Amino acid sequence: MREVGKIWMNGKLVPFKDAKVHILTHALHYSTAVFEGIRCYNTPRGSAIFRLPEHVDRLFRSAKLYSMKMQFTKEQITDAIVKTVRASTLKECYIRPIAYYGYGTMGLTPTPNRVDVSIACWEWKVGESKAGKITGARCKTSSWLRIDSRAQPMQAKAASNYANAALARVEALKNGYDESIMLNYHGKVTEGSAENIFIVKNGQIFTPPLASGILEGITRDSVIQIIRADGGEVIERDLDRDDLYSADEIFMTGTAAEVKSVSEVDDVIIDNGRMGQTTKRLQHSFMDAATGRDERFAHWLTHL
Ligand SMILES: Cc1ncc(COP(=O)(O)O)c(C=O)c1O
Known part of the structure; x- marks a missing residue:
């Protein structure tokens, strides 16, 4: 993984290498996370994210199916995705928004914990x-x-x-x-x-x-x-x-x-x-x- 640009975490862009979570993050133990995989392509009119509204809709649909309470609106997540890609300076990349139950209480019940959201992007090599x-x-x-x-x-x-x-x-x-x-x-x-x-x-x-x-x-x-x-x-x-x-x-x-x-x-x-x-x-x-x-x-x- 080539660490370029920044990662958006709950509203803030942080340096790539500093985007860390606690070892007792609920999702790490119980898979209580939903995510998206999105692409940004270089086009004749500059970089463009492919089917962004559909991906954001699916992220929120996934969260709903797991009764996850999102602390951000679709518009905020859409803006955050665009901001993260811009901050990466990459012309083409793979984008990974993830919503997950974070650090707080441990035990199977996730709902006392906050639903944290992060957005990362990185180069996607053809070899992959x-x-x-x-x-x-x-x-x-x-x-x-x-x-x-x-x-x-x-x-x-x-x-x-x-x-x-x-x-x-x-x-x-x-x-x-x-x-x-x-x-x-x-x-x-x-x-x-x-x-x-x-x-x-x-x-x-x-x-x-x-x-x-x-x-x-x-x-x-x-x-x-x-x-x-x-x-x-x-x-x-x-x-x-x-x-x-x-x-x-x-x-x-x-x-x-x-x-x-x-x-x-x-x-x-x-x-x-x-x-x-x-x-x-x-x-x-x-x-x-x-x-x-x-x-x-x-x-x-x-x-x-
Ligand atoms: C299980 C599964 N099926 C299908 C797809 C294809 O979905 P999409 O075209 O939205 O990437 C993916 C990729 O995200 C997947 O993980």
């Missing part, structure tokens, strides 16, 4: 999400099932969801794959450990519905809107594991991943193992939208 960009990612269906809304609100981007996701990611890496694909308790495809998933079959594009237990990805929504604007359609329906194996193309979407291609699932080669035309086209269209090169989606950008 390289698999799937140039060649396809090799994926493994995880032996860990995706937790579902009977156990935790899966529409929340909550830290607690990521223990499950990290188990799947580590299992995939240990077995020599790039990424995992998680099934739900009904054996249906949900998502990757930090990406939504789409398949292309016989010219049609499918993606699992929100009710399968996925995060409502903002990149997923962007890609769906791009496909529709180009005259295409996306069918949301449950997908089985064999839908993956027999797909003509598979791609994943996420703020970090952007649009990445999947070339293998459990050693089954998808089509000819090369990136498909639909994936390639969407990769370009998404990047055009995110970097201000497609006027149709100019409203997705918050210029600094």
Whole structure:
């Protein structure tokens, strides 16, 4: 991690290296935190944050699902995100706002503690999400099932969801794959450990519905809107594991991943193992939208 710029903590910008919390911070012990992952891209009109209002809305929705009382308004958090990115002097970065139960009382009940909010940003190197960009990612269906809304609100981007996701990611890496694909308790495809998933079959594009237990990805929504604007359609329906194996193309979407291609699932080669035309086209269209090169989606950008 290259420490550049400042980190916003409860209303103050502090030097990167001084942005510390107490070891008895509630969230550190009990995962009582919700967060966001946002990107700022360099565009022909300068740096711009991609779909900022949607990310701020999701942060507040996540907090609501966990009954967390935010001490800041959406407008204050939006301003703080812009301020933090400006203070970083980075032209492009990844932004991480987090709301968490802080230091105060210990024990499972979080509510006596204040909900602290921090915003950090840092450079995101292409290497971090390289698999799937140039060649396809090799994926493994995880032996860990995706937790579902009977156990935790899966529409929340909550830290607690990521223990499950990290188990799947580590299992995939240990077995020599790039990424995992998680099934739900009904054996249906949900998502990757930090990406939504789409398949292309016989010219049609499918993606699992929100009710399968996925995060409502903002990149997923962007890609769906791009496909529709180009005259295409996306069918949301449950997908089985064999839908993956027999797909003509598979791609994943996420703020970090952007649009990445999947070339293998459990050693089954998808089509000819090369990136498909639909994936390639969407990769370009998404990047055009995110970097201000497609006027149709100019409203997705918050210029600094
Ligand atoms: C579990 C999970 N699913 C999907 C996504 C994709 O969401 P988004 O496109 O909003 O980044 C993410 C990334 O944040 C994620 O962690």
